[in-house]
Amino acid sequence: MRYEAVIGLEVHAQMLTNTKIFCGCSTRFGSEPNTQTCPVCIGMPGVLPVLNKKAVEFAIKTGIAMNCKISTYSRFARKNYFYPDLPKGYQISQYELPICQGGYIQITVDGITKKIGITRIHMEEDAGKNIHTGGNFSLVDLNRAGVPLMEIVSEPDIRSPKEASEYMKKLRTILRYLGVCDGNMEQGSLRCDANVSIRPVGQKEYGTRTEVKNINSFKFVEKALEYEIKRQIMVVEQGGKVIQETRLWDSNKGITESMRGKEEAHDYRYFPEPDLVPIIVNPDWIEQIRAEILELPDVKRQRFVSEYDIPEYDADFLTFERAIAEWFECAVKTGGQPKAVSNWIMGELMRMLNEEGKSIEECPLKPEQLAGMLKLIDNGTISGKIAKTVFEEMFKSGKDADTIVKEKGLVQISDNREIENIIDEILARNQKEVERYRTGDEKLMGFFVGQVMKATRGKANPQIVNELLRKKMR
Numbered sequence: 369m370r371y372e373a374v375i376g377l378e379v380h381a382q383m384l385t386n387t388k389i390f391c392g393c394s395t396r397f398g399s400e401p402n403t404q405t406c407p408v409c410i411g412m413p414g415v416l417p418v419l420n421k422k423a424v425e426f427a428i429k430t431g432i433a434m435n436c437k438i439s440t441y442s443r444f445a446r447k448n449y450f451y452p453d454l455p456k457g458y459q460i461s462q463y464e465l466p467i468c469q470g471g472y473i474q475i476t477v478d479g480i481t482k483k484i485g486i487t488r489i490h491m492e493e494d495a496g497k498n499i500h501t502g503g504n505f506s507l508v509d510l511n512r513a514g515v516p517l518m519e520i521v522s523e524p525d526i527r528s529p530k531e532a533s534e535y536m537k538k539l540r541t542i543l544r545y546l547g548v549c550d551g552n553m554e555q556g557s558l559r560c561d562a563n564v565s566i567r568p569v570g571q572k573e574y575g576t577r578t579e580v581k582n583i584n585s586f587k588f589v590e591k592a593l594e595y596e597i598k599r600q601i602m603v604v605e606q607g608g609k610v611i612q613e614t615r616l617w618d619s620n621k622g623i624t625e626s627m628r629g630k631e632e633a634h635d636y637r638y639f640p641e642p643d644l645v646p647i648i649v650n651p652d653w654i655e656q657i658r659a660e661i662l663e664l665p666d667v668k669r670q671r672f673v674s675e676y677d678i679p680e681y682d683a684d685f686l687t688f689e690r691a692i693a694e695w696f697e698c699a700v701k702t703g704g705q706p707k708a709v710s711n712w713i714m715g716e717l718m719r720m721l722n723e724e725g726k727s728i729e730e731c732p733l734k735p736e737q738l739a740g741m742l743k744l745i746d747n748g749t750i751s752g753k754i755a756k757t758v759f760e761e762m763f764k765s766g767k768d769a770d771t772i773v774k775e776k777g778l779v780q781i782s783d784n785r786e787i788e789n790i791i792d793e794i795l796a797r798n799q800k801e802v803e804r805y806r807t808g809d810e811k812l813m814g815f816f817v818g819q820v821m822k823a824t825r826g827k828a829n830p831q832i833v834n835e836l837l838r839k840k841m842r
């Protein structure tokens with residue numbers, strides 16, 4: 369029997385507001401435990417929540433970018449459960465009336481583009497964080513309690529682990545373009561619960577789903593789902609039934625383990641939050657937010673292909689992060705040839721950034737500096753090979769290509785006489801190799817070119833070297 373997987377993701381995204389969703393405490397990450405708390409977010413009795421308008425704006429912005437219908441009337445609900453990181457005993461969330469509904473985002477896998485439906489986007493408050501000491505007690509840090517979250521719930525439209533990770537990547541890219549979430553999965557500002565079931569190929573009805581929690585990287589989205597799909601198939605093939613349960617992904621063991629079954633599932637007893645009035649959104653405000661949204665990745669990608677005539681692959685890479693796309697466009701606007709700029713970004717720039725552990729935002733090299741260096745290649749001042757040295761030096765010193773080329777004497781040797789002299793010397797020293805070349809061992813051309821380059825410390829114009837060598841060894 370052949371099976372197919374059915375997958376739906378619930379993604380929690382921490383919003384990049386300065387303050388929490390229902391109080392004025394800071395949302396900054398990494399502070400001393402419990403220093404960013406107040407009676408509201410630690411759930412003292414009698415306190416009242418006040419909604420952060422910025423959080424609503426961010427949720428609406430996200431909804432628009434993901435093609436959702438924005439509710440002009442929505443409301444908060446209480447989701448009741450007990451856990452030490454939730455001092456109130458309930459989480460303020462949205463339930464039957466979320467702020468956004470019915471959207472989609474596009475993903476491309478193996479050249480095929482498809483839409484993944486977004487069921488809903490709702491706002492809620494984050495819980496605190498339990499820190500397990502390994503001893504016989506645990507600690508609770510409530511700095512995170514009350515940080516605004518969006519929960520973005522997808523339709524069960526995803527059909528493979530690869531599609532799931534592409535969906536996550538696209539979602540993160542959009543959130544980062546909008547500036548509503550930093551998308552840092554390691555620090556937990558973007559988290560994913562993966563729901564998955566299997567069914568025989570051709571069957572319409574969905575199978576029973578399990579929900580896998582504790583997934584904190586794109587790689588683990590794929591790994592956890594691959595494991596879980598295999599496990600479910602095995603259960604069914606052995607005559608068993610998949611049971612609805614929550615499972616935990618253990619990245620060390622590479623497996624999922626049962627956390628709680630349906631019987632232990634929470635009954636949240638949702639009811640409308642009595643301490644907050646319904647959220648009534650003025651349609652003018654929605655339009656104002658829509659107008660503020662800058663070009664989104666899909667549109668940018670298409671424009672890069674048509675406007676700059678670069679391959680889809682390049683456009684994909686360049687638009688994955690808005691800051692990279694902007695860096696690219698700036699280098700092109702200051703004179704760089706688009707495909708050349710793209711090659712240098714995807715190659716040397718990424719290599720240097722990785723090496724120094726820097727993000728594009730921290731890149732010491734300015735786009736116009738790359739454009740300046742490309743001019744020197746185009747007008748023959750430096751060779752493409754020397755350019756790599758110049759690039760590295762620009763990156764490290766912050767100096768312009770012109771200056772580096774002058775200071776280090778890296779100007780390309782394009783003078784025929786000078787190169788000829790060097791070639792003559794090399795040919796005289798390697799008589800045997802010259803003979804072998806003349807009797808048909810053409811591979812030796814590379815050896816001679818290498819010798820000339822070595823003698824000129826890479827500065828000889830490779831085209832002229834090739835021409836002259838061929839002429840002299842005929």
Ligand SMILES: Nc1ncnc2c1ncn2[C@@H]1O[C@H](COP(=O)(O)OP(=O)(O)OP(=O)(O)O)[C@@H](O)[C@H]1O
Pocket residue numbers: 374375376377378521522523524525563564565574575576577579
């Ligand atoms: N049979 C199925 N197989 C795979 N995924 C499914 C199936 N049925 C539903 N899903 C997906 O499961 C997810 C359900 O998320 P939702 O937030 O609606 O409910 P929940 O998990 O019950 O609630 P909670 O937010 O408390 O975890 C959705 O992404 C949906 O697409």
Ligand SMILES: [Mg+2]
Pocket residue numbers: 378519521
């Ligand atoms: Mg959910």
Ligand SMILES: [Mg+2]
Pocket residue numbers: 378561579
């Ligand atoms: Mg769930």
